Amino acid sequence: MKTFNYHSAKDVKEASKLSSSKSAFLAGGMTTLPSMKLGLASYNDLINLKNIKNLSGIKVSGKTIKIGSTTKHAEVSQSKEVKKAIPSLAALAEGIGDPQVRNRGTIGGSIANNDPAADYPSACIALNAVIHTNERKIEAEKFFKGMFETALKTGEIIEAVEFEIPKKSNYQKYPNPASRYAIVGVYVAECKSGVNVAVTGAKSCVYNDKNLSSALSKNFSSSAIDGIEISSSGMNSDIHASAEYRANMVKVFTKKAVEAC
Numbered sequence: 001m002k003t004f005n006y007h008s009a010k011d012v013k014e015a016s017k018l019s020s021s022k023s024a025f026l027a028g029g030m031t032t033l034p035s036m037k038l039g040l041a042s043y044n045d046l047i048n049l050k051n052i053k054n055l056s057g058i059k060v061s062g063k064t065i066k067i068g069s070t071t072k073h074a075e076v077s078q079s080k081e082v083k084k085a086i087p088s089l090a091a092l093a094e095g096i097g098d099p100q101v102r103n104r105g106t107i108g109g110s111i112a113n114n115d116p117a118a119d120y121p122s123a124c125i126a127l128n129a130v131i132h133t134n135e136r137k138i139e140a141e142k143f144f145k146g147m148f149e150t151a152l153k154t155g156e157i158i159e160a161v162e163f164e165i166p167k168k169s170n171y172q173k174y175p176n177p178a179s180r181y182a183i184v185g186v187y188v189a190e191c192k193s194g195v196n197v198a199v200t201g202a203k204s205c206v207y208n209d210k211n212l213s214s215a216l217s218k219n220f221s222s223s224a225i226d227g228i229e230i231s232s233s234g235m236n237s238d239i240h241a242s243a244e245y246r247a248n249m250v251k252v253f254t255k256k257a258v259e260a261c
């Protein structure tokens with residue numbers, strides 16, 4: 001590992017000021033530290049966010065749940081408020097990695113990293129999330145730009161993620177047997193504006209399947225998508241699953257999620 005400067009920021013303003021194109025924020029370190037150890041990434045500065053108090057916590061209002069960016073997966077999975085308002089979100093957090101990862105990894109780090117197989121990005125898309133940063137509010141549909149790419153600019157810090165409380169929702173995934181990242185994950189949610197079917201693991205970036213969403217908005221039953229063909233074009237293909245297998249799983253898991261709602 002190359003040498004770097006370590007900073008512990010006392011507030012968001014200081015963290016943002018310290019950052020540059022050669023720095024990373026340290027939330028739980030679950031991606032940043034292994035990447036540095038393996039020589040896949042190197043930074044001049046690591047800026048710890050963990051001591052910034054108002055970045056952590058869960059608040060439920062009538063229509064939304066707002067989760068602070070340094071809130072750990074274990075806190076979301078165990079939260080009584082989340083379990084009551086959006087049980088599928090608590091279940092998603094419980095299915096991430098292993099206990100060590102869930103007790104270090106954070107919601108802000110997960111979505112800032114935007115791994116193509118990560119779970120939280122699908123929740124953001126399905127639940128019409130708004131990403132609150134120190135500079136602006138970004139709708140989830142505009143936040144996830146591509147593989148490991150988001151709308152965040154240098155120095156921009158996620159402060160919280162605000163999820164709409166849906167009428168009903170469910171998340172289904174086929175986890176990688178080693179890491180538990182999604183080989184394919186499908187999050188179905190019936191929100192005020194209609195149904196969203198957010199897919200992770202299948203392509204280079206999370207996406208809302210418009211055909212499935214539209215069919216389920218008209219008729220929320222698993223048979224409503226029987227006639228829809230899922231194309232394998234653009235789908236990931238690797239030792240775990242071919243593109244064709246992933247395409248089939250998108251449909252199977254959408255049906256499973258609808259039936260489990």
Ligand SMILES: Cc1cc2nc3c(=O)[nH]c(=O)nc-3n(C[C@H](O)[C@H](O)[C@H](O)COP(=O)(O)OP(=O)(O)OC[C@H]3O[C@@H](n4cnc5c(N)ncnc54)[C@H](O)[C@@H]3O)c2cc1C
Pocket residue numbers: 023024025026027028029030031032033034049069070073095096097098101104105106107108109110112113117118119120152156157158159179180181182
């Ligand atoms: C063994 C293992 C298994 C895993 N399994 C799963 C899984 O099944 N499903 C899944 O979804 N994920 C999984 N993960 C990922 C994990 O859940 C973490 O959320 C993810 O690694 C990010 O880690 P972190 O929160 O510690 O962020 P860090 O590693 O500290 O940071 C990651 C990146 O996000 C940026 N960042 C962090 N916080 C902010 C912020 N507030 N604002 C702006 N930028 C920020 C940093 O600059 C850095 O670039 C796994 C990880 C490991 C190591």
